[in-house]
Amino acid sequence: MTKGTTRRGLLKAGMAGAAGLAAGRVHAQAAPDPAIMEPQPWRTFLGDGVDARPYGMPSEFEAHVVRRNVPWLTADAVSSVNFTPLHELDGIITPNGLCFERHHGGIAEVDPAEHRIMINGLVDTPLVFTMADLMRFPRENRVHFLECAANSGMEWRGAQLNGCQYTHGMIHNVLYTGVPLRLLLEEAGVQGNAAWVLPEGADAAAMTRSIPLEKAMDDCLVAFRMNGEALRPEQGYPVRLVVPGWEGNMWVKWLRRIEVGDQPWYHREETSKYTDLLEDGRAREFTWVMDAKSVITNPSPQAPITHGHGPTVITGVAWSGRGTIPRVDVTIDGGMNWHQARMSGPSLDKSMHRFYYEFDWDGSPLLLQSRAHDSTGYVQPTKEALRAIRGENSIYHNNGIQTWAVDSDGNAENVEVG
Template identity: 80%
Template sequence: QAAGDPAILEVQPWAQALGDGVDARPYGFPSPFEEQVKRRNVDWLTADPVSSVNFTPLHDLDGIITPNGLCFERHHAGIAEVDPAQYRLMINGLVEKPLIFTIEDLKRFPRENHLYFLECAANSGMEWRGAQLNGCQFTHGMVHNVMYTGVKLRHLLERAGVKTKGKWLLAEGADASAMTRSIPMEKALDDCLVAFKMNGEALRPEQGYPVRLVVPGWEGNMWVKWLRRLEVGDQPWHHREETSKYTDLLADGRARRFTWVMDAKSIITNPSPQAPITHGRGHTVISGLAWSGRGTIPRVDVTLDGGKNWYPARMDGPSLPMSLHRFYFDFDWDGRALLLQSRAHDSTGYVQPTKDELRMVRGENSIYHNNGIQTWYVNNKGVAENVEVS
């Protein structure tokens, strides 16, 4: 019997001939061996793929940056392919001077760079009534974390001159759904960005090319893509997206409206149903993500036994407000079944609740703003499954 590892002893195909030259891949793609790393949708979730959503493959990523081609997509009327030469941003309503900007105009305001997460308010919504989808891509993948380059919305509003009565802003998209949301003026003047770059390159068409609104820490629906108009008004518009949608119906029939801020949340990305433990017992690395719309995440706890014992995870990488944070928990797996959970603490002192605690307060009518603790059951073979413990 031959001794030795052929992966070492034999000359591999990639060493037997010259590879592609520098002109072969002017705008690169990932290795073909990574083709399973992709956005996926859930067929039965929506009536068709045009007004639909796909999910970021969180279990295949590490660190805190979401690569542009893997940012989940949510659009109400498909991807608008906007010609930047025909792009205009209009500001009208209660302003001294209505204005129209081209992209070149926008780029003459002082530019800033910020890393922010965007989470759809419906993220984890399918899990309200119980464990349902098998994979953190599907339970938690309506989130991405991107370095935006743009200009403060405040600069544009100051140029137009907001009248004293102007307390609200309507943001409208240029896509066929003309998606619209009302945003309070304090937020608009605080940290909102009109962004044109993501992770250094132009926004992708899926993410609103050429210009999108960035509303840090607030629900993804307000981050209007293909931004075409900002109207200043004296009260909210009560559009579809802030009345029949993105409003949380409570058990007693009352509704929580304008639930803008995304509460602290965390998820173990590895292991998870799409990423089992394959190396058997012994040293094992658990990893995950945590974030809060109210600040940073100084601490995440991890449990191996469904919440009986909690251990502090190791936070790693930059800790920036309203950005994803990466955590690790290294331990020696004895091969016994695990009930894995993570629990985020944010910089305001808020602690991520259990799903039962959430349902006690909010009932089971609404799917929005589920930031409850997720449980993965890992069996003695390392296979993980989405479950709930009570």
């Protein structure tokens, strides 16, 4: 296996090896396998010592596992989005370097020593905290998904992008460490007529969103760690807001100020954007909660079945802004018959869940779908059911059931069925 071997090449080699497979255990091996018979260089020579990689990076053979963008979607990369490669991941945690990015004024490169967090407005004492002050409050650790309200937004008018990275990749799921926003607000003393807060970012967009005080006091975190380490710059280093279960735009990055008020501010991101235009020309506003949703990540257009007939693993992820996901159904015939998938891994509130459905593929074409049920009894709807209520212009909050068609070669495509 040479250093230049591509992943696709590896997959093809595996497929060739499986040719001629009948029932029962694998094919006979005609000649001894060089991968066994010949000593590889890594078996013979010494590798790098410790400290050769002070910050460890993935194997060079995983170089294709990266965030990707769709250039035609936006005017310029400084106000754009890229996508998490869901089809390359398993379990429930998204590695920090693969969490999708969405910026409105590029990545702010903030020096934590010069970062301040201000609480002002309807409080007894407007306060300023340094990062060092923040670290002295009690902390919590919680795993939550962050989904952009526009995730799957390109699919309202029908199947458009070929790959779950593009159709569903505006999501990540991370263990956050942070201070409850409630503690910072209590420290300043929230006044009786307060009803809303306005978090603001320190970036060139000075991002703002209005959040009801009730949510701010309930479960929002002022977070400074993701998966144990400092937030990445593109995720709001040194500190961001975590708003569990609610649309990602509200999770203000590079958080520098929280104002307390008695009315919402109706700023740009909650009026001209992130409002859901319906068929009659009117729009829903303050659509904060992310509805239950799921997607099969493997197989999918970027991750075809390459092993031929026989034991096959279907897997995917599911999440809900209203709670947990106790159940996911999977169909391989486009929704004619459904099977309960097997949930595996931690089932946490407002977190991504992992499901599997294992079956023996006979090589016939498949129409794969998954359907999430959340802990409130909500069942993920079809795209048609959503369109019947919302039309096709809403852009945001598309949580309809996704279909992948798989042909007899194992290649997959984004389709719709009816």
